[in-house]
Amino acid sequence: MMIDVSRKSWIKYFLFGCLYFSFGLNVVFLNLILPLYFLNQGISPALITVLISVVSIPMFIKFVWGGIVDYFIRFGRKPFIIAGGLLTVVCLFILSFLNPGNALLPFAIIDFMSWVGVGVLTISLDALVISTTGETERGKINGSMYAAQNVGLAGGSVLLPFIAKTLGYNMVFLTAGFIILPIVLIPLIFREKKIVKKQQKVGGLLIQEFKKKTILVIAIFAVLVMMSSGMILLIAPIWMDTGLQLDITQVGIVTMLFTIAIAIGAVIGGVLADKLGRKTTLYILISSSIFFTVLLVFANSWEYFSLIYCIIGFLQGGYTSPVVAIFYDVTNPRIAATQYAIFISLFNLGITITETISGPLYVLLGVSRVFLYAAWIFGPALLILYFIRLKKNDIH
Known part of the structure; x- marks a missing residue:
């Protein structure tokens, strides 16, 4: 007998949390394993x-995957969650059989495809969240999902570097695959209530x-708010x-502490987003982030x-939850995968833009300038936040 995902809250927390845990494990590769692996192979x-x-790139073209998922909405979200995970x-x-030192292009292509899978999984899951939750619980649901993601990131930040150091980087990819495999099959035991029975014009x-x-202003804000993180x-x-x-x-231990802080945040x-409101919470946490990001310039010891x-991780986790809650609030459930995908694609685009230029800036200007720019970029985000005025007819 299959379990109805919309019937009890704990079922939602369990399913959504498990899948976002697997997403967090994947993020370890982008944030930690790949940079150090490439440095180890002599790449600048x-x-x-x-x-x-x-x-x-697949993470900031989620609107493509979202459009496909919404077009075939009669099949539900679950098949796409499982297919993306597999x-x-x-x-x-x-990837466990490839070495970027002598096969960089094949390595990059396969890694790109792995993130296509992650993109399909996460956008399908987010669409399922939107269609099975109400406005009053979305802040808490999103907070728990983001926390689960960062538990995966934190655990992976300790486990995967240890495996890399003792068994080699190839075993890191193999181990992660075996951990993620049973997780992405969990949705098989859950029943999903379909929204419509036919193809729809998205x-x-x-x-x-x-x-x-309001939607256009939120779209601009989505690009700006995570640029500092990138x-x-x-x-x-x-x-x-x-x-x-x-x-x-x-490095893995420090990254683990960082991601635990994100999860708590x-x-x-x-919770604050549901209690104080989205904008008030964002003003408090983003303003605090500016101050602490500047302090990184003076951090000359590993302890400091x-x-x-x-x-900074705690504050980042804190402001991410209300941002995504705003996305949930204004997303139409009938086109949840596509509309939310556009928001999250813009969100990820902001990260990717600054992530791409951070390496050249680090080489040309030094680490202190990079941290100063990371603090400065919050200014435009706060300005745009002022113009977000959520009305009752904007919230679904």
């Missing part, structure tokens, strides 16, 4: 950030939604390796760097 930091940005697992197994509804001024994302492990002289397991941010870095 400037090229590393560009390569990682390219393989993560594609990722197969690619991880293939384009008309989508145009109607994006004609709204600026720091890859530079932090590179700086810990080359500047603070930490080895891969030590995500839960607290989600780790402390400030973890505080």
Whole structure:
């Protein structure tokens, strides 16, 4: 007998949390394993950030996967969640047999395909979340999902570097694949309530939604709000390796603490978003992030760097939950996969833009300038946040 995913809250938390845990494990590769693996193979930091940005392109073209998922909505979201997860697992197994030092192009292509799988899985899951949750629980649901993602990231940040150091990088991909495989099969035991029985025209509804001024302002905000995170994302492990002289397991431990802080922040941010409102929570947490990001400039020891870095992680988790809750609030459930995919694609695009330029900036200007720019970029985001005015007819 299959379990109805919409019947009880704990079922939603379990299913959504497990799948986002697997997503967090995948993120370890972008944030930690690949930068250090490529450094180990003699690839320069400037090229590393560009390569990682390219393989993560599927995460900021989620509107493509969302459009496909919505077009075939009569099949539900579950088949796409499972298919995306299995594609990722197969690619991880293939990557375990490739070495970027002498097969960089094939490695990048297979890694790109693995992120296609991740993109399909996550956007299908997000659409399922939107269609099975109400406005009053979305902050908490999103906070728990983001926390589960960062538990996966934290655990992976300790386990995978340890495997890389003791057994080699190839075993890292193989191990991750075997961990993720049973997780992506969990949806098989759940029953999903379908929204409509026939194919629907997504384009008309989508145009109607994006004609709204509030939706357009939120779309601009989506690009700006995570640019600071993107600026720091890859530079932090590179700086810990080359500047603070930490080895891969030590970098992994600091990254684990950072992601635990994000997970805690995500839960607290989600609760605050439901209690204080989305905008008030964002003003408090983003303003605090500016102050602590500037302090990274003065972090000359690994202890001080780790402390400030973890505080930034807590604040990042905190402001991400209300941002995504806003996306959920204004997304039309009938085109949930497509509309939400556009928001999250813009969200990821902001990360990717600054992630791509962070390596060249690090080489040309030094780490202090990178951290200063990461603090400065919050300014435009706060300005656009002021113009977001959510009305009752904007919320679904």
